[in-house]
Amino acid sequence: MFDNALEDKGTLYRVEETREWEVARSFCGLTYAPLEAIPLIKGSKPNAVLKRLQCNDITFSRFCFGTPTRVEDFDPKAGNIIVVNTLRGNVRHPLTGQTHADTKAGESYVVDSSRTDYWNIASGDDLQLNLTIPHSLMEAISERWYGFIPGDDFWKRRVVFGGKSSAWLSLLNYTIQSVSTLSEPDELIARKANELLCIDLLHNWAKGAGLCLESGARSAAPHYVRDAERLMTLQAKQNPTILDIAAQLGISARSLSAGFREFRGITPHSYMQARRLEALHGALVEAAPGETVSSIARSFGYVNMSAMAVAYRKRFGRNPLHTLRRR
Numbered sequence: 001m002f003d004n005a006l007e008d009k010g011t012l013y014r015v016e017e018t019r020e021w022e023v024a025r026s027f028c029g030l031t032y033a034p035l036e037a038i039p040l041i042k043g044s045k046p047n048a049v050l051k052r053l054q055c056n057d058i059t060f061s062r063f064c065f066g067t068p069t070r071v072e073d074f075d076p077k078a079g080n081i082i083v084v085n086t087l088r089g090n091v092r093h094p095l096t097g098q099t100h101a102d103t104k105a106g107e108s109y110v111v112d113s114s115r116t117d118y119w120n121i122a123s124g125d126d127l128q129l130n131l132t133i134p135h136s137l138m139e140a141i142s143e144r145w146y147g148f149i150p151g152d153d154f155w156k157r158r159v160v161f162g163g164k165s166s167a168w169l170s171l172l173n174y175t176i177q178s179v180s181t182l183s184e185p186d187e188l189i190a191r192k193a194n195e196l197l198c199i200d201l202l203h204n205w206a207k208g209a210g211l212c213l214e215s216g217a218r219s220a221a222p223h224y225v226r227d228a229e230r231l232m233t234l235q236a237k238q239n240p241t242i243l244d245i246a247a248q249l250g251i252s253a254r255s256l257s258a259g260f261r262e263f264r265g266i267t268p269h270s271y272m273q274a275r276r277l278e279a280l281h282g283a284l285v286e287a288a289p290g291e292t293v294s295s296i297a298r299s300f301g302y303v304n305m306s307a308m309a310v311a312y313r314k315r316f317g318r319n320p321l322h323t324l325r326r327r
Contacts, residue, residue, distance in 0.1 A: 089126025
């Protein structure tokens with residue numbers, strides 16, 4: 001598995017292999033984050049493999065330095081989560097405190113370099129198939145599927161997961177084969193592939209961090225937050241204001257906003273708009289013959305059709321008209 005990952009497809013970075021440190025460092029800076037790469041054998045030159053494939057927001061990279069190397073000082077401003085999938089050799093990564101883990105072939109490691117420091121030491125005979133995922137994408141996937149965004153305590157956890165027979169590696173292999181064999185880029189397939197990978201990654205990450213995504217944050221939230229979510233879902237078509245929702249619950253809008261920020265990591269307005277878009281999506285899927293996107297959207301209170309279409313496409317990866325035609 002993965003022996004030919006990114007072998008025939010993908011965007012080359014200048015060259016497929018290099019013996020120049022400057023080229024290897026530049027590839028890392030653009031693919032992962034600006035960083036420092038330090039050879040562990042004095043005077044050694046890299047024998048680096050540099051290949052990448054862009055799948056919408058996620059970057060896949062087949063990479064190695066080809067000589068024992070330590071990388072450190074990943075720039076948090078790049079805003080990236082990095083998943084290192086070791087194909088051969090081994091790579092050492094930090095865990096908590098002074099502890100570390102050496103990933104072997106088939107094992108994976110995830111770190112959010114925008115939330116915690118990171119370094120690794122590659123054995124030199126290693127080969128990696130890595131994913132670079134914007135932190136913002138993982139937040140959006142978490143909110144969409146689990147209804148909240150984990151706090152920094154979660155994102156700061158560094159986790160080893162997977163294994164040669166793991167579902168993660170099977171999904172990763174399937175995704176790469178699906179995307180890399182397309183004769184032409186397909187944005188919808190790429191977005192769906194991204195979503196599947198992010199959901200599975202969140203599951204593995206949460207398992208390693210001891211967080212239950214399905215129930216942990218929901219059960220911890222006060223009743224008024226859960227009641228507000230229920231009302232927003234039921235009244236999505238009416239698009240009530242946050243003041244309206246708060247009044248129905250007998251609390252202040254400030255208290256409601258504070259509750260959402262603390263227990264969901266988002267504003268109640270963001271939650272309301274997400275439910276509204278989902279309700280619109282359902283109406284488009286169930287539309288009767290003769291109905292149009294505009295007529296359905298107006299029934300949900302949308303006035304600016306262009307802004308609605310942009311928000312819809314961002315959430316569902318397709319235009320509302322496409323959804324209507326495929327019903």
